[in-house]
Amino acid sequence: MPEAPLAPGEVERLVGGWHHDPHGLLGAHDTVYGTAVRVLRPLAERVVVDTGTATFELTHQQDGLFTGLLPKGSVTEGYLLQVGYAGTEHEQEDGYRFLPTLGETDLHLIAEGRHEQLWRALGAHPRLIEGVNGTAFAVWAPNASGVRIVGDFNGWNGAAHPMRSLGASGVWELFVPGVGEGTTYKFEIATRDGRMLQKADPLARRAECPPATASVVTSSRYEWHDADWMATRGRLPHHQAPMSVYELHPGSWRPGLTYRQLADELPGYVRDLGFTHVELMPVMQHPFDGSWGYQVSGYFAPTSRLGTPDDFRYLVDELHRAGIGVIVDWVPAHFPKDDFALARFDGEPLYEPADPRRAEHPDWGTLEFDYGRAEVRNFLVANAVYWGEEFHVDGLRVDAVASMLYLDYSREHGEWLPNEHGGRENWDAVRFLQEMNATVYRRCPGIVTVAEESTAWPGVTAPTDHGGLGFGLKWNMGWMHDSLVYMSKEPVHRRFHHNDMTFSMVYAYSENYVLPISHDEVVHGKRALVSKMPGDWWQQRANHRAYLGFMWAHPGKQLLFMGSEFAQGAEWDHKEGPQWWVLDPKWPAHAEHEGVRDLVRDLNRLYLDTPALWQLDGDPAGFSWLDGGAADDNVFSFVRYDTQGRPLVCVSNMSPVVRHGYRVGLPTVRADVRDARWLEILNTDTAVYGGSGVGNPDPVKAEQVEWNGRDTSAELTLPPLSTIWLSPA
Known part of the structure; x- marks a missing residue:
């Protein structure tokens, strides 16, 4: 059978991985003399083309390129390759007989930067094409002089798998028969300055576990239940939910x-x-x-x-x-x-x-x-x-x-x-x-x-x-920074930093905010949240609880990093994780840590049950100071409202002393009710949370005494280093 040779320079570009159009050379191509078939198998000893009705052995031209000129009409549809390697023979499909797996629409959208499902076009996708199983590979590399696929399926030698350039899109593509899920691969990129780079697939949907760096062919079979x-x-806008x-x-x-x-x-x-x-x-x-x-x-x-x-x-x-x-x-x-x-x-x-x-x-x-x-x-x-x-x-x-x-x-x-x-x-x-x-x-x-x-x-x-x-x-990074500055101060000095806790309300409605106590605040020497607090261990935990009560009542959504929900004392370590052992009943202080976690549970329960704490987060009508200026007392009091005008009062006492008979102005519950009763629905100083148990166990009756600009008010007992919430009875 006569050969269908290529010019030596063309072969060198092809074998060297520098060719932009290997499909124009490899595979089966009709000519005036017959059907030219060229196959690149650098390690093979012989290659035979099986058309289904006849077999034709190709001639090795050079550097693993096998060529042959078959009779016209002998290759009508598919064909198989019988490739001999050192005494063994493998039957293979020829990936260079397939059309591109990306269409003009894909390429147009990629070039325009408007392919909203780019991962369906680029990357590695197991596919059945013309009855042949394989994987379609595609990568964007517009500056490359050539691209090949290397992987465990070819011994990490990409010489037999050069990809074709799909024009000005900068995309390179190849369908590789017989390659399926679990195959590891990379793209071998020939640069314009003569280097060869091996790169993981930017669109890989699965990767090897580090320190290995290859990409992995994958597809999903997951059935959702959500x-x-x-x-x-x-169903509700997030800032109103x-x-x-x-x-x-x-x-x-x-x-x-x-x-x-x-x-x-x-x-x-x-x-x-x-x-x-x-x-x-x-x-x-x-x-x-x-x-x-x-x-x-x-x-x-x-x-x-x-x-x-x-x-x-x-x-x-x-x-x-x-x-x-x-x-x-x-x-x-x-x-x-x-x-x-x-x-x-x-x-x-x-x-x-x-x-x-x-x-x-x-x-x-x-x-x-x-x-x-x-x-x-x-x-x-x-x-x-x-x-x-x-x-x-x-x-x-x-x-x-x-x-x-x-x-x-x-x-x-x-x-x-x-x-x-x-x-x-x-x-x-x-x-x-x-x-x-x-x-x-x-x-x-x-x-x-x-x-x-x-x-x-x-x-x-x-x-x-x-x-x-x-x-x-x-x-809300400003709220986070300012409030933590305030809480880190000894109570005797907090009156000089009172505005750190109130300033957030100056801009609270400029954006829709989340209040973050995130991982960034408990690493790199910043200390755990409870360890930022001043005082002895009891006071630190009391400060921690009071702060969380204040945070959950403040306008904005809240975020808390793991470990802070039970007041772990050490910074987060990504190798060790949270200090779960402090909750072990054998740990002497486990009840104190468990108490903080109980508080977080109750905060979330009350939060969900109280629309005033979230419905109007982005609306000034949902918040009003009762007294934002009690700096000498280290006290903050404000009211939250829901869309129906129902109020929730929050009072935080950030000093370590009990304040008996502390008068606080109260909002009007209804125009026809002047002596409303208020229930203490949250007290961060409750004994079950690890507090001292001071509070207002009985309903608090509003009095016709003007205070803080309100027509009614009440005398409260403010526990030390605490936050209490009051709701109309």
Whole structure:
């Protein structure tokens, strides 16, 4: 049989991995002389083409390229390859006989930066094509001179699997027959300056467990059981609904538990304590445990440390079945420089800006995304959608938003590049965040996005059509900082810091806020929440309880990091997790820690049962000071209202003395009721919580005594270092 040879230079490009169109050479191609068949098998001794009616042995031309000229019409449909390797023979399909697995619509949307389900086009997808099982691979690498697939299926030698470039889209594609789920792989990228890089798949939906870094072919077979939850979540706007969030690090909440084991324990624990949501610190694949997930290398893959993607789906599903929403931490602000990941992906800056004054993140030794590039913006927007659509998450907490919004963030003069107007605002990041929020809310009904934004950037939670960033909620970092400053002071000095506790109400309605006591506040020498408090051990716990009572009554949703719900005394350690042992009955102080947890349970129960604490979080009509100026007494008193005008009174005594007969103005319950009775429905000093048991056990009767600008008032007993809530009887 005559040969169908290629020019030596063409073979070198093909075998070397530098060819942009291997499909134009390999496979079967009709010519005027017959059907030319070319097969690249660098380690093979012989290759035979089996057309189903005849067999034809190909001739080895050079460097593993086998060629032959078959009679015209001998290859009408499919054919098989019989490939001999050192005495063994394997029957294989030829991946170079298949058309591209991406259509023109996919390529157009990718080029436009508008492919909202990008993960369905790029990455690795097991498929049945023309009756042949295999995996379709696709990757965006516009600066590459060639791309090949390497993996366990080819001995990590990609010479036989060069991919084709799909024109100006920058996408490379190949269908590999016989490759299925569980296969590990990477993309081998030939750069324009002559290097060969091996990169994990940016769109991989599963990854190897670190320190291994390969991607894994996967598909989901999970059957969800949360249809009712998904249909009814978000029936109220989130800023008008109750939200009490328990933040945790999945890998250390109970060290050693998998996603499925977490699903057996976490929903019951959170439900018992009455939290409405959990917030999971980043679950995306990350190479370094010590980053806690904030340096993401695999944006589309749940970390393999705890199980498979379907295992993670099971965890979300079980939380939903327990009536608990799931918020995941999402990190679009930066990514690590690891060689196997996104950094200089195709040999040149791709996901990051080319100018180091915009690419380098000075705080974390990472790279920032190029938000002005359509394909990069699309990658991130689609990723946000992915977590909502594929994993049913109920919210995205977006990390480090401030670092995205300002070009000079953590940079000195001369270290940053101004925008086109000479300013410091990163308008590309603004447009990206607006697009992300608008797209996620449109595609994932009932979801909420939450910004960790530490500056006074206007309109973080304003709608995008009003020029806002479009987030549903924003972490109130100012409240967190100021209130912790106040609580850290000895009571004798607190009168000089009274405004630290009241200033938050000056701007409380500028955004829709979450009050966060997060992981960031209990690490790196900041001490655990209870350990920030002054005084002896009893006073520290009393301060802790009083603070939580104040926090739950303050306008805004609340978030508490694991371990704080039972006042653990040590900082969080990602290797050790919470100090669960302090709750062991054998531990001398276990009852004191259990008492704090009992308080958190009761706070959440009362919170859910009291619409005044959440219905008007974003409306000034829902709050009024009774006395915000009692600095010398270390006392704060205010009232919350629901949409029907029903009040709840909160009084916090942040001094270590009992205040007997302390008069507090009271709101009018009804116009025709002047002597309303008030019940103490919460007292953080109750003995069961570990307090001294001082309080107001009997109903408190309002008197016709003007006080604090109110027509009625009452004399209360304020326990030491405590918060009490009063509700009309």
